[in-house]
Amino acid sequence: MTTLSSPPAATAESLRARPTMRDVAALAGVSLKTVSRVVNREDGVSEDLAAKVERAAAQLDYRPNLTASNLRRSDRKTATWGLLLEDVANPFSSAVHRGVEEVARELGVAVFAASMDEDPERERELVATFSSRRVDALIIAPTATEHAYLANEVRNGIAVVFVDRPPFGIDADCVVTDNRAGAAAGTSHLVECGHRRIAFVGDFASISTANERYQGYVDSMAAHGVQVHAELVLRDVHDATQAVEAVRSLLALPEPPTAIFAAQNLITMGAVEALRDAGAQHRVALVGFDDFAMANLLDPAVTVVAQDPRAIGRLAATLVNERLSSSSAPVSVHVVPSVLIPRGSGEIAPRN
Amino acid sequence: MTTLSSPPAATAESLRARPTMRDVAALAGVSLKTVSRVVNREDGVSEDLAAKVERAAAQLDYRPNLTASNLRRSDRKTATWGLLLEDVANPFSSAVHRGVEEVARELGVAVFAASMDEDPERERELVATFSSRRVDALIIAPTATEHAYLANEVRNGIAVVFVDRPPFGIDADCVVTDNRAGAAAGTSHLVECGHRRIAFVGDFASISTANERYQGYVDSMAAHGVQVHAELVLRDVHDATQAVEAVRSLLALPEPPTAIFAAQNLITMGAVEALRDAGAQHRVALVGFDDFAMANLLDPAVTVVAQDPRAIGRLAATLVNERLSSSSAPVSVHVVPSVLIPRGSGEIAPRN
DNA sequence: CGAATGTGTGACAACGTTGTCAGGCATTTC
DNA sequence: GAAATGCCTGACAACGTTGTCACACATTCG
Numbered sequence: 166m167t168t169l170s171s172p173p174a175a176t177a178e179s180l181r182a183r184p185t186m187r188d189v190a191a192l193a194g195v196s197l198k199t200v201s202r203v204v205n206r207e208d209g210v211s212e213d214l215a216a217k218v219e220r221a222a223a224q225l226d227y228r229p230n231l232t233a234s235n236l237r238r239s240d241r242k243t244a245t246w247g248l249l250l251e252d253v254a255n256p257f258s259s260a261v262h263r264g265v266e267e268v269a270r271e272l273g274v275a276v277f278a279a280s281m282d283e284d285p286e287r288e289r290e291l292v293a294t295f296s297s298r299r300v301d302a303l304i305i306a307p308t309a310t311e312h313a314y315l316a317n318e319v320r321n322g323i324a325v326v327f328v329d330r331p332p333f334g335i336d337a338d339c340v341v342t343d344n345r346a347g348a349a350a351g352t353s354h355l356v357e358c359g360h361r362r363i364a365f366v367g368d369f370a371s372i373s374t375a376n377e378r379y380q381g382y383v384d385s386m387a388a389h390g391v392q393v394h395a396e397l398v399l400r401d402v403h404d405a406t407q408a409v410e411a412v413r414s415l416l417a418l419p420e421p422p423t424a425i426f427a428a429q430n431l432i433t434m435g436a437v438e439a440l441r442d443a444g445a446q447h448r449v450a451l452v453g454f455d456d457f458a459m460a461n462l463l464d465p466a467v468t469v470v471a472q473d474p475r476a477i478g479r480l481a482a483t484l485v486n487e488r489l490s491s492s493s494a495p496v497s498v499h500v501v502p503s504v505l506i507p508r509g510s511g512e513i514a515p516r517n
Numbered sequence: 518m519t520t521l522s523s524p525p526a527a528t529a530e531s532l533r534a535r536p537t538m539r540d541v542a543a544l545a546g547v548s549l550k551t552v553s554r555v556v557n558r559e560d561g562v563s564e565d566l567a568a569k570v571e572r573a574a575a576q577l578d579y580r581p582n583l584t585a586s587n588l589r590r591s592d593r594k595t596a597t598w599g600l601l602l603e604d605v606a607n608p609f610s611s612a613v614h615r616g617v618e619e620v621a622r623e624l625g626v627a628v629f630a631a632s633m634d635e636d637p638e639r640e641r642e643l644v645a646t647f648s649s650r651r652v653d654a655l656i657i658a659p660t661a662t663e664h665a666y667l668a669n670e671v672r673n674g675i676a677v678v679f680v681d682r683p684p685f686g687i688d689a690d691c692v693v694t695d696n697r698a699g700a701a702a703g704t705s706h707l708v709e710c711g712h713r714r715i716a717f718v719g720d721f722a723s724i725s726t727a728n729e730r731y732q733g734y735v736d737s738m739a740a741h742g743v744q745v746h747a748e749l750v751l752r753d754v755h756d757a758t759q760a761v762e763a764v765r766s767l768l769a770l771p772e773p774p775t776a777i778f779a780a781q782n783l784i785t786m787g788a789v790e791a792l793r794d795a796g797a798q799h800r801v802a803l804v805g806f807d808d809f810a811m812a813n814l815l816d817p818a819v820t821v822v823a824q825d826p827r828a829i830g831r832l833a834a835t836l837v838n839e840r841l842s843s844s845s846a847p848v849s850v851h852v853v854p855s856v857l858i859p860r861g862s863g864e865i866a867p868r869n
Numbered sequence: 870c871g872a873a874t875g876t877g878t879g880a881c882a883a884c885g886t887t888g889t890c891a892g893g894c895a896t897t898t899c
Numbered sequence: 900g901a902a903a904t905g906c907c908t909g910a911c912a913a914c915g916t917t918g919t920c921a922c923a924c925a926t927t928c929g
Contacts, residue, residue: 183673183674185914185915185916186915186916187915195878195879196878196879196880197879197880197915197916197917198878198879198880198881198917198918199877199878199879201916201917202878202917204916205917209876209877209878210877210878211876211877211878214877214878226669228645228648228649228673229649229915229916230588230649230651230914230915230916231649231650231651231916232584232587232588232595232650232651232915232916233588233884233914233915233916233917234915234916234917235584235884235916236582236584236585236588236883236884236885236886236914236915236916236917237883237884237915237916237917237918238884238916238917238918239884239917239918241884243584245650252615253605253611253614253615253618253630254608254611254612254614254615254827255611256606256608256810259605259606259607259611259614260606262605262606262611262630263604263605263606263632266605266630266631266632270631275629275631275646275647275650276629276630276631277627277628277629278605278614278618278628278630279618279622279627279628280615280618293580294627295627296580297580297581297582297583298583298584298597298627299582299583299584317578321535321580322535434810434811434814437811437814438814441814457810457811458608458786458809458810458811459786459789459809459810459811459812459814459815460811462786462789462790462793462811462815463811463814463815463816464815464816475606537884537885537886538885538886539885547908547909548908548909548910549885549886549887549909549910550887550888550908550909550910550911551907551908551909553886553887554887554908556886557887561906561907561908562907562908563906563907563908566907566908581885581886582884582885582886583886584885584886585884585885585886585887585914586885586886586887587886587914588884588885588886588887588913588914588915588916589885589886589887589888589913589914590886590887590888590914591887591888591914593914
């Protein structure tokens with residue numbers, strides 16, 4: 166790594182104290198309160214005084230101090246939300262983030278985003294931190310399995326909305342994908358193509374969505390009267406590397422599956438890799454839960470049950486806003502539908 | 518979308534005023550200041566008093582009010598940074614975000630992230646907003662082409678670090694990829710495979726990194742004595758859809774290129790799609806700038822010049838921290854190296 | 870013409886916290 | 900035994916802003 170240097174931009178002595186309303190008032194020759202009125206666009210200030218204040222503010226490059234304002238204001242709203250995600254860099258999380266941001270922007274709300282990396286303790290730490298920073302709301306894609314600890318925050322007036330996974334031990338608004346129905350749809354798609362030996366590869370059983378998807382798989386198999394073979398069900402598979410291993414082991418079975426339902430996008434990617442390594446990508450059918458970039462450009466293109474994380478984010482943000490304006494509305498669970506996108510890998514028929 | 522409702526979680530009357538230090542002090546039977554000392558872990562408080570305070574704080578579920586603390590404290594640090602990205606959901610941006618977050622987390626800093634969507638006005642708005650919220654630092658992946666407007670913020674003591682693209686009109690720390698050298702390396706790779714008709718497909722000429730990459734392409738062609746054909750250079754291509762069109766038009770030329778250098782990841786993805794649609798993916802070589810998910814699983818796997826956005830984010834955050842602790846250090850430009858990853862698409866030899 | 874009304878402005882206190890300083894008490898020193 | 904020292908603790912003001920209230924002045928009304 167190369168580093169080029171030049172003289173410092175701002176020496177210590179060029180740092181000045183930040184101008185306050187008091188400074189603007191002094192320059193404009195008016196009282197503090199009048200400046201406050203002008204800055205907040207309250208009416209009842211004569212035009213010429215307002216103009217004088219505007220000029221003074223511009224001259225000093227005055228920036229209102231929102232932290233001081235928040236402290237004093239009676240509505241006690243900071244126009245700040247905390248967003249707790251699994252990982253800001255993960256495509257699902259960052260799409261949720263984007264959706265939240267779009268709504269927040271219109272409302273003049275700033276969003277703190279943070280990654281929890283599946284660590285329940287970190288979730289609690291972040292909630293405490295954001296609470297100390299007096300966020301108005303928390304949007305949480307939960308990692309913890311017990312959320313009673315949030316009761317205090319809710320009682321303190323923080324709006325809490327869950328996304329992706331439902332909360333446990335607390336009654337709060339929640340936005341989730343129809344995991345069970347979606348997984349059932351994906352599985353049924355494989356059954357309808359003629360498959361009977363359909364493997365399920367899913368995430369930790371401790372993750373509620375992973376369970377829902379597993380239930381959907383079981384539902385569908387039962388509904389079609391197809392047997393679930395225990396050796397074809399692999400759970401607790403969390404990342405792409407583990408998924409590669411898992412699928413490899415499935416293919417090595419005496420009676421390998423003719424189709425695979427991958428219950429999470431990293432698992433789907435791992436499955437693609439493993440199938441390809443085995444040269445089985447055109448022989449074994451694959452349906453994944455959750456869409457991912459380039460799925461349509463792979464060979465074969467990958468059939469998925471797609472979620473709409475951006476819509477989830479937008480809806481969650483809207484719920485937060487409603488909760489903040491009328492906290493007495495009933496708590497609700499919103500289910501965002503998933504969509505099966507056939508692209509090729511899920512339409513491979515079994516060979517007999 | 519389905520919505521299930523149940524009775525409200527918290528009625529208006531169950532909302533209580535948030536406990537303050539005063540409440541804790543009253544319950545513990547000590548003064549306000551003693552509570553402050555215990556909360557901030559200052560020493561000089563006897564053990565039994567400290568224990569009493571801890572108990573009272575726990576009983577009331579007291580959360581220190583960081584906004585009030587920030588206002589009063591003399592160092593005037595909010596432990597808050599603003600991160601301005603092109604789009605929080607874009608893989609490059611979100612990886613930078615992740616890198617910044619990792620460093621910020623260790624420092625106890627909370628990060629506001631926001632998307633600018635290539636809108637310079639939005640950049641200025643966000644800077645003003647974050648300045649009002651008294652962030653200690655701004656990390657900017659700039660959209661604007663003129664940053665003199667930031668001089669006031671710097672003078673006010675906000676640390677400013679640029680990532681991905683350098684600033685104009687202001688002297689500030691900056692972390693960039695070696696775009697020019699990286700693009701030259703990618704182009705040279707194609708020349709060394711025997712290609713002479715090498716197309717360049719790049720982003721808006723107004724984007725500095727796009728220009729750097731174009732310069733790298735030109736550098737390499739000149740260095741090898743290979744002619745740049747004007748009809749093979751397509752700039753102002755910004756997204757995947759436009760890239761599909763662009764590559765389609767290149768392939769339709771009387772003398773089409775035998776290789777393509779795609780100067781941005783969305784362009785690379787578009788190129789993959791267009792080549793595939795034309796059945797040319799194994800005939801026309803492709804090297805892309807910037808890695809993307811699944812590039813290794815495509816057919817052929819895509820050769821790229823990879824950036825390391827997470828490292829860029831980490832480095833930027835580290836620079837911010839250094840700048841905040843010693844603002845007199847010289848301003849520096851840090852160049853993070855890119856790496857050519859040969860995967861197949863860039864190693865296709867030309868047919869004569 | 871005096872009273873009632875309305876309009877614009879500013880003085881002051883308060884939000885929840887921390888920096889400063891002074892005072893109480895126990896211990897040490899001469 | 901009085902003075903000096905150290906350790907804890909708390910009273911008070913201040914950070915930058917906004918809510919409340921009162922006052923000065925102009926206007927309208929009986």
